[in-house]
Amino acid sequence: MVQILILAVLTLAAPILAGQVLHGVLGGRKRNAVVFEWISGQIILWAGFLFVCVPMILAERDFRDVVVLFSGYMGAVAIFGVALRLRGIGRRDASFQENKEKDPVAVFLWICVIALIMVQMFSALTLVYADGDDAYYVAVSVSTESSNRMYAHLVYTGGPAAEMDVRHCLAPMPVWVAYLARVCGIRTVIMAKTVLPVVLILMSHAVYFLLGQRLFSDSGRKHALFMLVIQILVIFGGYSIYSAQNFLLVRTSQGKAILANIVLPFLLLLFLMLAEQMEEGKKPDFRLWIMVGLSMICGCLCSTQGTLLTCIFLMAAGICMAACFRRWNIFVWTTGCCLVPVGMLALYFMLS
Amino acid sequence: MRIVFQTFENYMGTGLVVSWFLISAVYLFYCEKRKSRRIIFVYMPLAVLLLFFNPLCSALFLRMAEDEIYYRILWLLPVLAGIAYTVCHIYSHTEGKRRMVFVFCAVAVIAFSGKFVYDSPYFSKAENSYHVPDSVVHICDAIVVPGREVMAAFPLEMVQYVRQYTALVCMPYGREVLTGFYNPLQAAMEEDTVDLAELLPMARAYKCHYLVFGAEQDFTEEPAGLGLEVFLETDGYTVYRDTAIELIVPQM
Structure with a gap:
C-alpha cells in the first residue's frame, strides 16, 4: 500500500506540482487544467531525467547517484512550480463559461469511454504479451536496479560489457523504470511489466483527452465522442504490429511506445495550441515553445530514433505553420527546440 | 523505394484504418475551415507522407537507421486523432436521428476495419504478478x-x-x-x-x-x-x- 502511495507521488503528485509552472497556459479553459499540468509536469521531469542520467552513464557513475540527483531535481521543480503558483494566486484567471447542464448522451458516452479505458488497464494487469524486446528493456531495468551499474553488463547474458551500448544508453528510459522501482520499493519486473503499463495507458488517454478538449471546448458530447472513437481505434488497433496503438497495449512501458503514444500526441496538442493562438492573431505563449523543446528532449529519452522523429515532426509542422500564418520567426523557435536532439544525434555519431 | 512501399504496406496491415485516415484528411481538406485544424490534420500529415515517400529522405534515413524501423516515421501521422476528429466533424453536421445512426455506423465500421488487439495469439493470462512464467x-x-x-x-x-x-x-x-x-x-x-x-x-x-x-x-x-x-x-x-x-x- 505504501509502495503504491509512493508511486502515486512520483507519477501523479510530483508531475502535477512540477506542471504548475505552466499554470494559466490553457487560458480561460480552467476546467481539467490539472490534467494538462500532470502531463506537462511529467514531460518536464522526463526531460530533466535525460540531462541527469546520460552524463552519469557516460561517466560510468553508479545508479544510486542518478537516484539522488533526479530526486533532488524532482523536488526542486515541484517546489518551484508551487512557488510560481502561489505567487500568481492573487491574479484572476479569465473567466470561462462552463455548461452546467448535464447532457445524458454525453454522460452515456463518457461511461463507455471510462469502461473501455478500464478494460485496457485491467488487461495490462492480467494479460501478458510475449514480446521479445522486453528481454532487453526490462532486463536493463532489472540489472540497473540490482547492480547499481548502468549499461555495464551484456543485457541478455549478464556478462561484463566490453564496450558501451551507445544506441541504447543515450535513450535511458529503462533507467527511469529502475528509478521508480528503487524509490517505490516495488520489484523492478513488477514495475515494468505490471504496474507502470497501467499508469502509462492512463497518461496516453489523458493526452488524447486534452486534445479532444482543445478541439471541442464548446461541446462535451463531441469531446466524449472523440474519446470513444479513440478507444475503439486503440482496442481494435491490432490490424498491424507496427501501429502506434498496438504498441500502447502490447509494449506499454517500452520507450518507443511512450514516444508514439504520449510524447508525439502531446507535441501534436502543443502545435494545435500554438496554431490556435496564431489563428486568433495572438503572440504565441513562449511557454508552449519551451514545452515543445522539452517534449523533444523526452523523445530522446524514449528512443534513439525519437531524436530523428521529433525533429521530422517539428520540421513538418513548423513549415506548415510558417507557410499558413506567414510567420517566419517560427523557424527561430523550431531551430531552438531542435538543439538538444541534434546534440544527442551528434553525440551518438561521435560515440558509435 | 521497394523497401519504402513494403514498409508502408506493413504499417497499413489490413489497410482499412489507414485508408480511413487518408479519406479523413481529404474530407477535412474540403470541409474544415479553421487553419489550425487544417495544419494538424491535413498539411502536416501530407508533409510527413511526402517525406516518407521521398527517395532522398528515405535514403538518408535508411543510412542512419535500420530498415526495419523506418515505419516509425508513420507514427507522426495523427491517425487516431484525425479519424476521431472527422467522425465528430461529420456528427456536428448531421441532425436528428441520423446523428445517432451515423455514430453507431462509424463506431461499427472502425471496429470492423481494425482487429481486436487482445485476439493476438501472443497474449496469455498472467501466471503471476511478475508476468513471467x-x-x-x-x-x-x-x-x-x-x-x-x-x-x-x-x-x-x-x-x-x-x-x-x-x-x-x-x-x-x-x-x-x-x-x-x-x-x-x-x-x-x-x-x-x-x-x-x-x-x-x-x-x-x-x-x-x-x-x-x-x-x-x-x-x-x-x-x-x-x-x-x-x-x-x-x-x-x-x-x-x-x-x-x-x-x-x-x-x-
Whole structure:
C-alpha cells in the first residue's frame, strides 16, 4: 500500500506540482487544467531525467547517484512550480463559461469511454504479451536496479560489457523504470511489466483527452465522442504490429511506445495550441515553445530514433505553420527546440 | 523505394484504418475551415507522407537507421486523432436521428476495419504478478544465491524471461539465440537425447553451475556419473547442479 502511495507521488503528485509552472497556459479553459499540468509536469521531469542520467552513464557513475540527483531535481521543480503558483494566486484567471447542464448522451458516452479505458488497464494487469524486446528493456531495468551499474553488463547474458551500448544508453528510459522501482520499493519486473503499463495507458488517454478538449471546448458530447472513437481505434488497433496503438497495449512501458503514444500526441496538442493562438492573431505563449523543446528532449529519452522523429515532426509542422500564418520567426523557435536532439544525434555519431 | 512501399504496406496491415485516415484528411481538406485544424490534420500529415515517400529522405534515413524501423516515421501521422476528429466533424453536421445512426455506423465500421488487439495469439493470462512464467520464477528462486551471481543454461522457451526476473542469474546464451544466432551449447541443450559428453565441456567452459532440462529429455550417459546432481524438479523441468563448478556462497 505504501509502495503504491509512493508511486502515486512520483507519477501523479510530483508531475502535477512540477506542471504548475505552466499554470494559466490553457487560458480561460480552467476546467481539467490539472490534467494538462500532470502531463506537462511529467514531460518536464522526463526531460530533466535525460540531462541527469546520460552524463552519469557516460561517466560510468553508479545508479544510486542518478537516484539522488533526479530526486533532488524532482523536488526542486515541484517546489518551484508551487512557488510560481502561489505567487500568481492573487491574479484572476479569465473567466470561462462552463455548461452546467448535464447532457445524458454525453454522460452515456463518457461511461463507455471510462469502461473501455478500464478494460485496457485491467488487461495490462492480467494479460501478458510475449514480446521479445522486453528481454532487453526490462532486463536493463532489472540489472540497473540490482547492480547499481548502468549499461555495464551484456543485457541478455549478464556478462561484463566490453564496450558501451551507445544506441541504447543515450535513450535511458529503462533507467527511469529502475528509478521508480528503487524509490517505490516495488520489484523492478513488477514495475515494468505490471504496474507502470497501467499508469502509462492512463497518461496516453489523458493526452488524447486534452486534445479532444482543445478541439471541442464548446461541446462535451463531441469531446466524449472523440474519446470513444479513440478507444475503439486503440482496442481494435491490432490490424498491424507496427501501429502506434498496438504498441500502447502490447509494449506499454517500452520507450518507443511512450514516444508514439504520449510524447508525439502531446507535441501534436502543443502545435494545435500554438496554431490556435496564431489563428486568433495572438503572440504565441513562449511557454508552449519551451514545452515543445522539452517534449523533444523526452523523445530522446524514449528512443534513439525519437531524436530523428521529433525533429521530422517539428520540421513538418513548423513549415506548415510558417507557410499558413506567414510567420517566419517560427523557424527561430523550431531551430531552438531542435538543439538538444541534434546534440544527442551528434553525440551518438561521435560515440558509435 | 521497394523497401519504402513494403514498409508502408506493413504499417497499413489490413489497410482499412489507414485508408480511413487518408479519406479523413481529404474530407477535412474540403470541409474544415479553421487553419489550425487544417495544419494538424491535413498539411502536416501530407508533409510527413511526402517525406516518407521521398527517395532522398528515405535514403538518408535508411543510412542512419535500420530498415526495419523506418515505419516509425508513420507514427507522426495523427491517425487516431484525425479519424476521431472527422467522425465528430461529420456528427456536428448531421441532425436528428441520423446523428445517432451515423455514430453507431462509424463506431461499427472502425471496429470492423481494425482487429481486436487482445485476439493476438501472443497474449496469455498472467501466471503471476511478475508476468513471467511460473517455471522461471520457481527455478530462479531456487538457484539464486544471495550476494553473488550464478551461471545457468536454460531451455530456449525460458531464455528471454530469466534476466527479466532476476539479474542474479547469468546465462551462457541469451535472447540472441531466438533471433538466429547459433550457440553450440544451446543447440546441444535442445536435443531430445542430450549428448552429455559433448555438452558438459562446453557448459563447464562457461562455468555453468546449473543446467535446466525438460523432464522428458533423455541423456546418452547417466548424469550422476558425470558430476550432475538433481537439484530440483519443478513445472516439468529438471535442474541439475554441476558439482565440478565450484559455487562459493558469500558470508552475508
